[in-house]
Amino acid sequence: MFDKYILVDGSLRSTADGFSFDVMLGYYRGLGLSMIEDLVVSVDGQAVPRDAILFDEGKGPIALCDMEHAYDRRWPFGSKATIMVQCPQPLAAGDHHLSLKEVLRISYLPFPLVAEDSKTLTLAPTLAA
Incomplete structure (x- = not known):
């Protein structure tokens, strides 16, 4: 339904x-x-x-x-959340193909709702200190 809006353009960032x-x-x-049953991430064709x-809807990474036990936390429609991927090798600056599959449990559906998006996002070069 809203699949083409899942990955936010221009949001790819390096972290520590x-x-x-x-x-x-x-x-x-x-x-x-x-x-949220699962969040499946791949970058440049490699599964993460x-x-x-880690996921953060604004209340800190989880x-x-x-x-599955975060009963007091909610992801409101229309708000951005951040997905953080921990990896030993940093991503190089430039274009990277990201894919995300959200597997969601909806109370009135007898099956999980799966929403997917794939986009090429650009990682800006980091400035040397």
Whole structure:
């Protein structure tokens, strides 16, 4: 439904221990974090291990394995969240193909809703200190 808006253009950034990018919810209503079954990330065709992914809807980073018990946290529709990927090798500056699959548990659906987006995002070069 809202798949083409999931990955936020211009949001790819380097971090101290990997990279991050902003995302939107691929569903027309907000969801509690406990209703997000999975977030599957790949960069340049390589799958990112699930335990290397952190999610932050504005209340601080949370590991995917801890989201199923995050009953007090909610991702509102229309708000950006950040996905942080921890990786030993930093991404090089330039274009990178990112893919994200959101697997969402919706109370009135007898199956998980899967929303997906793939885009080429550009990582700006970092300035030397």
